[in-house]
Amino acid sequence: MTTTSPASAIDLYSDESVLEPYENYRLLRELGPAVWLEQYGVWAVPRFREVYDALHDHQAFSSASGVGLSDELNRVMAGGTIGSDPPVHDDLRRVLGRQLTPKALRQHQEFIRVKAAKLVDELIGRGTFDAVPHFAQWFPVSLVPDLLGWAESDHAKLLDWASAGFNALGPMNDRTLAGMPVLRSLWGYLDRIATERDLREGSWGANLAAAVDAGEIPAERLPTLLGDFLVPSLDTTVSALASTLWLFGTHPDQWNRVRADPSLIPNAFNEVVRLETPARGFCRLVTADHDLGGVTLPAGSRVFLLYASANRDELRWEDPDTFDVGRRDAAAHLAFGHGVHGCVGQGLARLEAHALLAELAAKVRRIEVAEPTWRRHNTIRGIAALPTTLHT
Amino acid sequence: MRLIVDRDRCEGHGVCESAAPDLLELDEHGDLVLLAEGELAPEHRQQAADSVVICPVAALKLEG
Numbered sequence: 001m002t003t004t005s006p007a008s009a010i011d012l013y014s015d016e017s018v019l020e021p022y023e024n025y026r027l028l029r030e031l032g033p034a035v036w037l038e039q040y041g042v043w044a045v046p047r048f049r050e051v052y053d054a055l056h057d058h059q060a061f062s063s064a065s066g067v068g069l070s071d072e073l074n075r076v077m078a079g080g081t082i083g084s085d086p087p088v089h090d091d092l093r094r095v096l097g098r099q100l101t102p103k104a105l106r107q108h109q110e111f112i113r114v115k116a117a118k119l120v121d122e123l124i125g126r127g128t129f130d131a132v133p134h135f136a137q138w139f140p141v142s143l144v145p146d147l148l149g150w151a152e153s154d155h156a157k158l159l160d161w162a163s164a165g166f167n168a169l170g171p172m173n174d175r176t177l178a179g180m181p182v183l184r185s186l187w188g189y190l191d192r193i194a195t196e197r198d199l200r201e202g203s204w205g206a207n208l209a210a211a212v213d214a215g216e217i218p219a220e221r222l223p224t225l226l227g228d229f230l231v232p233s234l235d236t237t238v239s240a241l242a243s244t245l246w247l248f249g250t251h252p253d254q255w256n257r258v259r260a261d262p263s264l265i266p267n268a269f270n271e272v273v274r275l276e277t278p279a280r281g282f283c284r285l286v287t288a289d290h291d292l293g294g295v296t297l298p299a300g301s302r303v304f305l306l307y308a309s310a311n312r313d314e315l316r317w318e319d320p321d322t323f324d325v326g327r328r329d330a331a332a333h334l335a336f337g338h339g340v341h342g343c344v345g346q347g348l349a350r351l352e353a354h355a356l357l358a359e360l361a362a363k364v365r366r367i368e369v370a371e372p373t374w375r376r377h378n379t380i381r382g383i384a385a386l387p388t389t390l391h392t
Numbered sequence: 393m394r395l396i397v398d399r400d401r402c403e404g405h406g407v408c409e410s411a412a413p414d415l416l417e418l419d420e421h422g423d424l425v426l427l428a429e430g431e432l433a434p435e436h437r438q439q440a441a442d443s444v445v446i447c448p449v450a451a452l453k454l455e456g
Contacts, residue, residue: 056450094400101403103422331407332446340401342448347405 005295006032011039012280013173019374021280021381022321025309033293034303040069040171042283042302043295046309048316048334050293054284054305055339058085061284061303063341068169068283069304070176077168080224082232082282086340092221093344095211096228099204102347108147109351115143116355120363124390131369131388136242137234139352144233148226149203150193161186162234163377165227169282170378186231190223204229228344237349239278239382240269242372244353246386247272247323248360249369254325262361268325269353274333275323277308279379282337307334308381366391393432393456395440397424401451408452412436412443431456 008031010024011017017024028035028046035044045051054061064085066074077083081092098104119139123129141155152158164179165186199205205226212219248255258264283304286297297303311333312320324330336343343349360367370387395415402424408416415436419425432440444452 090400097403101422102406103404106422331410336448338448339450342450344403346448347403 005034005036007036007038008044009038010044012037012044013040013170013175013378015376018376018378021308022312025306025312028306029309029313029315032295034295034297037304040304042069042304043286043292043297044304044306045292046306046313047293048310048313051281051305051307051310051334052338054292054303055334055337055341058089058340060287060290062287063089063282063284065285066283069302070168070170070172072172073168073176080221081228081344082341089340092217092225092228093340095208095217096225097344099207100344100347102351105347105351109355112143112351112355113358115139116352116359120356120359120390123388124363124392128387128389131245131386132238132242132383135245135356135388136238136240136383139241139356140234140237143352144230147204148229149200149205151198152189157185158230159234159238161189162231163380165231166235166279166379167377173378175376175378186227187223190227193226194219194222232343233345233348235380235382236278236343237352239276239380240273240349240353241356242383242386243276243278244269244272244357245367245388246369246372246383247276249367249388251323252366254323255367257325258357259361259365262358264325265354265357265361266350267327267330269350269357270330270333270335271323271325271327272353273335274311274317274327274330275321276381277311277333277335278381279335280308280381281306281379282341307337310334360390363392364390393437393440393454394430395426395428395432395443396453396455397426398451398453401449403449403451405448408443408447411446412439415439416443 025046028044033047033050037044062085063083066078066083068074081096141158145152160182164182167175167179170176197209208225211217212222258268281304283302286299286301288299290297314320336346368389372383372386375382375384404422404424406418415427417425417427444454
């Protein structure tokens with residue numbers, strides 16, 4: 001019996017596809033468990049089962065040569081927490097992760113709650129506002145550098161760095177190229193911080209530096225690890241928070257359920273990131289010929305694990321395109337990745353989102369949103385502008 | 393069959409609690425507690441398997 005490997009000319013990075021990705025994901029899921037993307041020379045993995053399996057098999061699907069589409073940038077980005085395999089990965093992850101566990105984050109819980117309450121009160125008083133800069137960006141960007149303990153407070157610069165970092169995971173297209181000078185400025189900044197150690201005592205950054213001094217991690221990893229804190233903590237959360245307002249604004253029945261029963265908030269946030277997954281996916285390198293769902297992937301080829309598609313897979317989810325805050329199995333989504341590389345900052349993301357949702361649910365009867373415009377980004381699915389009014 | 397918590401990997405996200413309420417619980421400090429050590433009772437095997445699948449950081453596994 002001969003098996004044919006499905007292939008497709010779909011361009012996931014065209015403007016049209018970036019702005020309306022879900023139909024292309026559906027077409028890819030229909031084609032097979034792994035689909036050769038002719039234009040980019042990678043295997044798209046669009047269904048839940050195989051994305052999950054690949055994420056849980058780091059020996060067959062390696063991160064050590066980078067997790068983006070372009071070889072050039074993979075060479076630069078390999079070696080950090082995201083671009084490594086166990087056991088190297090585990091040592092880096094342990095140092096990064098111990099400050100970000102829900103337990104470690106408890107000390108910041110009250111601070112974040114008060115910050116959320118103030119923001120929601122202020123936005124209620126503001127009338128109509130753009131929820132992207134004033135809600136979704138403002139919250140993480142005014143929080144994370146503070147927790148990291150560094151002096152940089154230029155929000156626009158921080159957001160540009162994060163955006164360029166995620167664009168660089170895509171192919172070497174105009175978006176990636178436009179981000180190159182921005183990335184160089186980020187790398188220069190991280191090198192400077194790692195050398196000068198201008199970090200507030202007790203902050204995450206200072207604790208990382210202390211781990212270097214204690215010999216837990218090599219000194220040359222410090223800039224990368226500082227970047228591992230910063231870059232993933234902004235754009236993804238920004239996307240999730242904006243999508244939260246948009247989805248509840250467009251589904252008032254779901255908002256009423258959350259208001260009536262705030263214990264639904266954690267599940268509701270899982271459902272938001274299932275349906276509007278912030279980071280569309282990451283790549284892995286196939287280390288030896290491997291059968292994935294019946295398709296043979298040759299050693300040395302790259303797979304593009306599409307979290308955003310897996311999270312709407314008809315084979316996995318009932319009514320996958322429906323926003324249902326009570327969805328029984330919403331927590332099983334792959335929006336934070338899964339397995340040994342599962343998002344190390346998911347506790348922080350949840351803490352931020354839950355705090356904001358709790359304040360909104362207590363104070364806001366109706367979230368009114370106008371038509372959003374969407375970002376043109378290689379990796380992040382996110383809203384660019386969302387006129388919003390909070391009615392009490 | 394036994395449920396094993398890899399303490400090096402467990403970060404206390406607590407996603408497993410709802411998958412296996414009879415077996416796993418975060419205590420008041422935020423640390424994961426295995427409620428039933430040793431051989432799994434037949435009625436707990438499904439919960440254990442579900443918790444392994446849903447753990448977001450691959451910190452749970454079945455042995456035996």
